[in-house]
Every structure is written in C-alpha cells, then in structure tokens.
Amino acid sequence: MKPLFHPALVNDPFGDPGVYVDCLFQKRALLFDLGDIRALAPRKILRLSDVFVSHTHMDHFVGFDWLLRICLGRQLVTRFYGPPGFLDQVEHRLRGYTWNLVENYDTDFALEVTEVHPSGDARRAVFRCKSAFRREDEKALARTDDVLLDEEFFLVRGVLLDHKTPCLGFALEEKEHLNIWKNGLDDMGLPTGPWLQDLKRLVRRGAPDDHSVRVAWHDSAGLHERVFPLGEIKEKAVRIVPGQKIAYVTDVVYHEENARRIAELAADADVLFIETPFLDQDAARAASRFHLTARQAGLLARRAAAKTVIPFHFSPRYDDAGAALRQEMALALGAGG
Ligand SMILES: [Zn+2]
Numbered sequence: 651m652k653p654l655f656h657p658a659l660v661n662d663p664f665g666d667p668g669v670y671v672d673c674l675f676q677k678r679a680l681l682f683d684l685g686d687i688r689a690l691a692p693r694k695i696l697r698l699s700d701v702f703v704s705h706t707h708m709d710h711f712v713g714f715d716w717l718l719r720i721c722l723g724r725q726l727v728t729r730f731y732g733p734p735g736f737l738d739q740v741e742h743r744l745r746g747y748t749w750n751l752v753e754n755y756d757t758d759f760a761l762e763v764t765e766v767h768p769s770g771d772a773r774r775a776v777f778r779c780k781s782a783f784r785r786e787d788e789k790a791l792a793r794t795d796d797v798l799l800d801e802e803f804f805l806v807r808g809v810l811l812d813h814k815t816p817c818l819g820f821a822l823e824e825k826e827h828l829n830i831w832k833n834g835l836d837d838m839g840l841p842t843g844p845w846l847q848d849l850k851r852l853v854r855r856g857a858p859d860d861h862s863v864r865v866a867w868h869d870s871a872g873l874h875e876r877v878f879p880l881g882e883i884k885e886k887a888v889r890i891v892p893g894q895k896i897a898y899v900t901d902v903v904y905h906e907e908n909a910r911r912i913a914e915l916a917a918d919a920d921v922l923f924i925e926t927p928f929l930d931q932d933a934a935r936a937a938s939r940f941h942l943t944a945r946q947a948g949l950l951a952r953r954a955a956a957k958t959v960i961p962f963h964f965s966p967r968y969d970d971a972g973a974a975l976r977q978e979m980a981l982a983l984g985a986g987g
Pocket residue numbers: 667707709710901963
C-alpha cells in the first residue's frame with residue numbers, strides 16, 4: 651500500500667526548521683513551519699494548500715515573504731495557521747509593502763489565516779491581494795479535539811505548547827485507509843472502475859449497511875447493472891486499515907505539562923519530527939532557552955510510542971557534531987533512562 655503522505659525536512663537539521671508534506675494523488679502539499687524555504691522549488695511552494703506555523707520566532711516565519719513573492723499574481727488561496735497574535739503579525743508583515751497597483755491584477759491571491767487561542771477556539775480572517783491585503787471577514791471559530799483542518803482524507807490537529815510563548819505542535823492524521831480486495835470483487839462478479847471511488851466515499855461517510863449500491867458497467871457482452879447492499883460489498887471486498895500519522899514538535903521546554911501534551915498529540919505516530927537542539931550536558935542552556943535536549947526528545951518520542959523519529963533543529967554550536975545529537979536521542983528512545 652502506498653502511503654498518502656510523503657514528509658521531508660525542508661533544510662538540513664542545522665538549517666531553519668520545516669517539514670514539507672507532499673500528498674499523493676492530490677496536487678497539493680502541506681508545510682509545517684515557514685522558516686527559510688528557498689530550498690523548495692517554486693512549483694512546490696505553489697502546491698501548498700495549508701501552511702502551519704508553530705510560532706513566529708524568525709527561524710520559523712522568515713519564509714513568509716518568499717512564499718508571498720512566489721504566490722503573488724497567481725489565482726490561489728493559501729491557508730495559514732498560527733498561535734495567538736498570528737492575525738496581527740500576518741497583517742503587519744503584509745503592511746510592510748506598498749500595494750497601490752494590485753486592484754488591477756487579473757488574479758487574486760488570498761491568504762486565509764487562522765490563529766489558535768489557549769481556550770481551544772480560534773479566529774479567522776482573509777487577506778486578499780485585490781483588497782490590498784486588508785484584513786477582512788474576521789470571525790470566531792469553535793474547535794473540537796484541537797482540530798485545525800478536517801478534510802475527506804485527513805485532519806490536522808494543533809496543540810499549544812510552552813516555549814515561553816505559545817507554540818503549536820501539530821499532528822497530521824490520515825483517516826482510515828480503505829483497500830479494495832480484488833478477489834472479493836471477482837467473487838461477486840463485479841469489475842473495478844470509477845464506481846469504487848463512490849463506494850469508498852460511502853464507507854468513509856459511515857453510510858448504513860442496507861444502503862443500495864448500484865454498479866453499472868460495459869464490456870464485450872454489453873451493458874450490465876447490479877445492485878448490492880453496501881454491507882455485503884464491505885464485508886467481501888473492502889479492507890479497512892488505519893491511516894498514516896505524522897507529528898511535528900519543535901521549540902518546547904521540557905516539563906510535565908508539555909510532555910503530557912506532546913505524548914498525547916504524537917501518540918503512535920508513524921513519523922515524529924522532534925527538535926533536538928542541545929546535548930544533555932547543556933541541559934541548563936536548553937531549559938533557559940525553552941528548548942529540549944536530544945535526550946529529552948528521545949524520552950518524549952518513547953513516551954509517545956512513535957515508530958520512526960526524525961530529529962532536527964540542531965543548534966549551530968554543535969557544528970559538525972550532529973551525530974552526537976542523533977546518538978543521544980536514539981539512546982534515550984531505546985533505553986528510557
Ligand atoms: Zn526555533
């Protein structure tokens with residue numbers, strides 16, 4: 651089974667943090683953190699539908715202008731999500747430029763921006779190129795279960811963590827994966843074809859088992875049509891497997907409340923991207939900067955039972971000692987300790 655999501659770090663682990671996630675079968679991608687993104691080809695930036703910003707320290711947000719530069723003049727809507735104060739900060743970034751000619755553009759690039767509040771709720775506003783990026787359509791949003799984005803195939807959760815400023819950790823969760831079992835279709839005398847997409851949609855929506863599914867197809871013998879209850883097709887030809895989960899956690903201090911939230915957010919993740927900026931011998935420095943050590947990152951990944959762990963956001967003080975950071979993380983991940 652091909653995974654739906656293909657996540658990769660934007661830069662090497664000493665560079666600005668960020669993970670680009672390509673979505674297979676959909677011409678779109680997601681980005682977690684918006685630091686220096688010049689390593690991404692413009693076509694990859696144009697594919698971004700949603701950009702999740704953990705917090706607005708420069709190394710996580712300096713790429714905003716570059717993204718704007720690439721997307722300006724395109725007919726696009728890009729959605730952004732960030733911590734408290736994010737709407738004001740996006741507005742100020744946009745106001746830093748002169749937009750006196752944009753009302754004549756043929757295209758309209760729009761930013762739909764959501765800021766998350768500690769209450770769990772959120773505010774959203776839109777900034778359109780044709781309106782000179784004025785803040786418009788602002789409204790309050792209620793959220794449930796920390797969900798920021800809920801789509802047919804996946805959802806993204808965002809949880810506020812402590813970095814001496816609120817900092818969002820994210821989890822991208824594919825919904826149940828539906829596999830069609832070809833032998834099951836053969837037994838029922840049914841062909842493969844586009845109708846299977848409708849079938850998957852019905853199953854995902856939780857349609858009742860007695861729902862009638864009509865299958866019509868053409869072959870050399872002519873036109874055929876059959877009607878089956880959904881429950882029968884599900885039982886004989888559909889296999890439901892859990893979806894992929896990818897978690898992204900960076901810029902957090904190690905204390906019990908953060909640890910609990912991170913373990914919950916990243917629980918059973920297939921891939922956990924977690925910051926490992928400092929070695930444990932520099933734990934005091936890590937704590938004073940509200941960051942993790944590699945050992946602490948390993949302990950958190952272990953507590954979350956993440957299957958694969960990718961360390962990043964290495965402090966430049968270790969220069970070419972990236973291997974030591976990886977090793978310390980891996981040791982804590984394996985040993986507990
Ligand atoms: Zn950072």
